[in-house]
Amino acid sequence: MASIDLDEVLDKAWTDKSLPEILAAPVGALKGVSDRDGELLQEAFGVKSIADLAELKYVRWAQALAALDTAR
Incomplete structure (x- = not known):
């Protein structure tokens, strides 16, 4: 199972939250994603x-393509 350093991927206010809280958080809780970015993702x-971002088919497609590239 992969591990992740929450300090590396989340804004400081979210690093001590439970996984269910993090998954329910707005995408702006991710480090480097602004509230405006979140608004645009919601609009588009x-x-x-x-959790919505993780389930987005375009994200899954991009991950699959990247995995193919690393399989070379």
């Missing part, structure tokens, strides 16, 4: 939370 794709 209906993404309201980190």
